[in-house]
Amino acid sequence: MNTLEILLWVVLPYVSLAVFVVGHYWRYRYDKFGWTTRSSQLYESRLLRWGSPLFHFGILFALAGHVLGLGIPASWTEAVGISEHAYHVVAVATGALAGFGTIVGLGILLYRRRTVGPVFSATTRNDKLMYLVLTATILFGLSNTVLGNIIGQASDYRETVSPWFRSIFYFQPKPELMDEAGLGYQLHALSAFLLFAIWPFTRLVHVFSAPLGYFTRPYIVYRSRDVRLGSRASARGWDKEKVSRR
Numbered sequence: 001m002n003t004l005e006i007l008l009w010v011v012l013p014y015v016s017l018a019v020f021v022v023g024h025y026w027r028y029r030y031d032k033f034g035w036t037t038r039s040s041q042l043y044e045s046r047l048l049r050w051g052s053p054l055f056h057f058g059i060l061f062a063l064a065g066h067v068l069g070l071g072i073p074a075s076w077t078e079a080v081g082i083s084e085h086a087y088h089v090v091a092v093a094t095g096a097l098a099g100f101g102t103i104v105g106l107g108i109l110l111y112r113r114r115t116v117g118p119v120f121s122a123t124t125r126n127d128k129l130m131y132l133v134l135t136a137t138i139l140f141g142l143s144n145t146v147l148g149n150i151i152g153q154a155s156d157y158r159e160t161v162s163p164w165f166r167s168i169f170y171f172q173p174k175p176e177l178m179d180e181a182g183l184g185y186q187l188h189a190l191s192a193f194l195l196f197a198i199w200p201f202t203r204l205v206h207v208f209s210a211p212l213g214y215f216t217r218p219y220i221v222y223r224s225r226d227v228r229l230g231s232r233a234s235a236r237g238w239d240k241e242k243v244s245r246r
Contacts, residue, residue: 005175005176005178006175008178008186009175010168010173010175012193013168013193014168015197016193016194016196016197017196019196019197019200020196020197020199020200022200023199023201024208027201027205035205035209036203036206037203040113040116040118040119040122043116043118043119043122044112044116044119047108047109047111047112048109048112050105051107051109051112052109054101054102054104054108055102055109056105057101058098058102058104058105059098061094061097061098061101062095062098062102062141065091065094065095065098069158069162070161070162070165070166071166073158073162073166074159074162092145095145096142096145099138099141099142100142102138103138106134106135106138113131126202127203129198129202130195130198130202130204133191133194133195134204137191137192137195140184140187140188140191141188143184144182144184144188147184157181157185159180160181161177161181161185161189163177164181165189
């Protein structure tokens, strides 16, 4: 085990996760008004109507696949009767669909952001960095799922990447496992932890926002601006101005 391995597969993950947690606390504590997606729907909605659902649903399915693939050991799925071959077929099929949906949706959103003037003007350097890292992370993951299986060189990440990932949270890191993983998995992991590190300082914080306050807030009372006295129509011969002067 050399110094570079420790830096990449032990130090970097812990630093990234620490920044992820502390950064979100700092952002919520001192930048509540900036905790927003900075929605640009008012500028353009046609492309957004297609790109946003594709991206968000795709990324949710991809996230669910990562939770299962990284968090659940292979011995657990085998114990409930799911063979490794069956798991692999389902994982590749669903992962490919989720990945393609995510990348197509992201492509539409990036095209919209670049070609729609007001949307492009509202794009900050922070946004550009976030989109670059996010796109790289998605592409690395999709290439591992699709290209690795097409050319027949996909490594068994459940024997390398997954145990390494879990060992980080056990506080017993095993960086040597990442040496056995393919380059694509290594790049995917590095870009993912870089994304975690910049996450709290980007518009991605909206992922952790939910309108739970709607369930407990008091009713909003709307008052009419109608100048009529009461809700009934004025009777014939009734002059409000004369009455008000008396």
